[in-house]
Amino acid sequence: MQSAVIVFPGSNCDRDMAVALETVSGNKPHMVWHGDSELPSGLDIIAIPGGFSYGDYLRSGAMASRSSIIKPVIEAANRGVKILGVCNGFQILTETGLLPGALMRNSNINFVCKDAELEVTNNTTVFTSRYAKNESISIPVAHHDGNFFADSETLDRLENEGRVVFRYRSDINGSSRNIAGIINEAGNVLGMMPHPERAIDAKHGGTDGLALFESLLN
């Protein structure tokens, strides 16, 4: 499995993401700088990591989603390359339009940093096949802008098409219908606020994120 991690100024989960990808695949990911205008060839998965790209200026993910590497990322997504956006990566994916909706300020305006209990709502995606349906998993969250918003028509469509992949077991940030992660129509672009790369080693306090990365090997 060949992977790349996109690095923006202000990314801070890029190396954790690289460790997670290397742990399951045995291959070192390409670290790709946001200012590059092309991706290495032969990629199976591109990860857009968490952090605070461009200091969250204007809106979280707004600047990053207009940087020069994003054009080839969108082209890769349209070719069917898997894209995983975590936290700030999810915000960036909604800003690019690859995923619908927007991530707004948490409804209680607090930064939330804890282990979140999630339900694997859809285990038939290429990112979640190693989980059981409706499995409960514990994955760390750390965000200020994780309140998923979309109009009710979009939310209904996401639900009906099985595109809600992860849901919070309880309301932690005001997200519509407790949505923690969604996938695009073609099933190759996943965005999620929780950090699976922070739960792949017993020393992290849990390994519930490992199955997500192992699913990518299928």
Next chain:
Amino acid sequence: MKVRIFVTLKDGVLDPQGKAIHHALESLDFKGVNDVRAGKLIELDVDPSVTREEIDKMCDKLLANTVIENYQIELPETAS
């Protein structure tokens, strides 16, 4: 030419910051505030050759996220 762009959350989109400001005003004993919505003001200094259409494009492509936000463009009154 100075252009002012007001970016506001769409009606029906929850505004946690506005709610917190509202709450703070109430705790300072200000009465009669029915609602608070917080937004952004972006000022651009542009060449006179920049058209209204181009500014619209700037808003759609970057300055506002039209999934959740509206924008309003205020141009300087044209000199006669």
